[in-house]
Amino acid sequence: MIDKTNFAKKLVELRNKCGLSQSKLADMLYVSGQAVSKWETANSLPDIELLLPLSQILGASVDYLLGSGGGNFENSGGVMKEAIAAYDVSDGHIGLLSAMSGSLSREYLYKAAKYIEKDTFEYRLSLELTSCIDDAKNCHRREVDLREFDKDALSPFAKQLANLTIQAVNSGYNPVLDILALMKCPECGKDFEYFKDTESEYISCGEHRFDVNEGVVDFKTLEIHGYTWSSWLRCYDDYKQKFCPKTVWDPKSIDDFGDFDKNYIRELQKSKPPVILDIGSGVASGIKKFAKAIDWDCTVILTDLSHRILKYSKRHIDENMLNAHVKFVYLACDVKNLPFKDGSVPCILSYGGYCSVSYGFKESIIESRRVLKTNGKIMTDMGIISDREDKNAQKWLKLITDGMEYDSDFYWYHEQIYDVKEWHELIKEFGFTDFAFIKTRDEEKAPDTDKFPYDYEIARWMGLAFISMTKSD
Numbered sequence: 001m002i003d004k005t006n007f008a009k010k011l012v013e014l015r016n017k018c019g020l021s022q023s024k025l026a027d028m029l030y031v032s033g034q035a036v037s038k039w040e041t042a043n044s045l046p047d048i049e050l051l052l053p054l055s056q057i058l059g060a061s062v063d064y065l066l067g068s069g070g071g072n073f074e075n076s077g078g079v080m081k082e083a084i085a086a087y088d089v090s091d092g093h094i095g096l097l098s099a100m101s102g103s104l105s106r107e108y109l110y111k112a113a114k115y116i117e118k119d120t121f122e123y124r125l126s127l128e129l130t131s132c133i134d135d136a137k138n139c140h141r142r143e144v145d146l147r148e149f150d151k152d153a154l155s156p157f158a159k160q161l162a163n164l165t166i167q168a169v170n171s172g173y174n175p176v177l178d179i180l181a182l183m184k185c186p187e188c189g190k191d192f193e194y195f196k197d198t199e200s201e202y203i204s205c206g207e208h209r210f211d212v213n214e215g216v217v218d219f220k221t222l223e224i225h226g227y228t229w230s231s232w233l234r235c236y237d238d239y240k241q242k243f244c245p246k247t248v249w250d251p252k253s254i255d256d257f258g259d260f261d262k263n264y265i266r267e268l269q270k271s272k273p274p275v276i277l278d279i280g281s282g283v284a285s286g287i288k289k290f291a292k293a294i295d296w297d298c299t300v301i302l303t304d305l306s307h308r309i310l311k312y313s314k315r316h317i318d319e320n321m322l323n324a325h326v327k328f329v330y331l332a333c334d335v336k337n338l339p340f341k342d343g344s345v346p347c348i349l350s351y352g353g354y355c356s357v358s359y360g361f362k363e364s365i366i367e368s369r370r371v372l373k374t375n376g377k378i379m380t381d382m383g384i385i386s387d388r389e390d391k392n393a394q395k396w397l398k399l400i401t402d403g404m405e406y407d408s409d410f411y412w413y414h415e416q417i418y419d420v421k422e423w424h425e426l427i428k429e430f431g432f433t434d435f436a437f438i439k440t441r442d443e444e445k446a447p448d449t450d451k452f453p454y455d456y457e458i459a460r461w462m463g464l465a466f467i468s469m470t471k472s473d
């Protein structure tokens, strides 16, 4: 029998230690504030499927929360080694990290490794506690720096240390600060300032305020009416099951990437941009792969109309991405009105993102060019046909115009069909003089039917091209 009162006590204690309000915790679990309040007053217990996410947010094991255990996580030596190597943890900090490894979830252990070198943490406990450590007994300073002690000395304090870590991570610094100088308010064009207190985190130009909800700056954009595709993902588990391979892929060099993806990697490695803006990130299948090849310090900005999808991508990246060179920022915004100043961003990338911007694909590239720095590059891939006049292409185009009668999606899609010659003209129309255009696939043979054969994949029949456009001025 689970003791509700005991659970409630632990929940209140851990939530406060993590610096989370009841409503913030409720948001993170997709439940109402009332539900959290009922758990904390011992009137009810959370549903079973919430226990794991709850334990991860609070950094305590399910066993501990339900009352029978001591908060132990089984982080293997392999996980420790991976985290230490990925974030280049110095020898002085390894003892501290391993002392608390059993009290932190895998996710928080990685985060601790990531931030431990950055002085985000105040690893100081009062002398009252440290007086138990032999070496510290003779110390006359009021506080001692725990990084000076080895794992065994720190083990009795593993839980307190883990709690300090969780607090530091949850109130940790947001890399949106690093790119604030590049940004402008999409409503009025003024500069932003960043604000954070215990209850809220937001950026504001003085007149307009945009909250940072669960790590994602929310410019209050809505998904396209009639195409709220992310509602297809009911929860984070759906995201993981549908889009994330079970085994973590660990490329060692460019040779491990597929031929198509190598085009992106080559361009990125040539210019090594300090900031990459990813347009229409969606489930981030592209940028999650490319970020693994980044071996220079880089801030990667993921953007999408959907706050929900970015929130899931953020969680997946936080839990799985180990690359100490990369910081990630998440902006729920519209590519047709980017919150960036003219000529501020050195590199823009979109892995199949531009072709999803219905009724505005041209505007989205023009807007991207606006925010691009001189000599900066846009890299993307687009569905394309070889020659509009070709018989096979004509057959496909007829199937699509016929399709307009029964499906409105064909309308906006039809506007985006260009052949190779037309694409060259289009790139010049956008204002790019310098571009590379690599056709990587030809279009399919048209079927002998009267109806378009692919219901939801309107582009499936088309060829594919990788395009890289440089802004010369």
Ligand SMILES: C[S@@+](CC[C@H](N)C(=O)[O-])C[C@H]1O[C@@H](n2cnc3c(N)ncnc32)[C@H](O)[C@@H]1O
Binding pocket: 223, 279, 280, 281, 282, 283, 284, 285, 286, 287, 303, 304, 305, 306, 309, 333, 334, 335, 336, 350, 351, 352, 353, 356, 357, 358
């Ligand atoms: C096919 S997905 C892109 C795939 C993704 N880049 C990847 O690597 O997995 C297209 C995304 O574009 C987003 N999108 C569509 N219109 C947009 C707009 N105007 N501004 C920002 N994102 C948009 C959609 O919400 C969707 O998530």
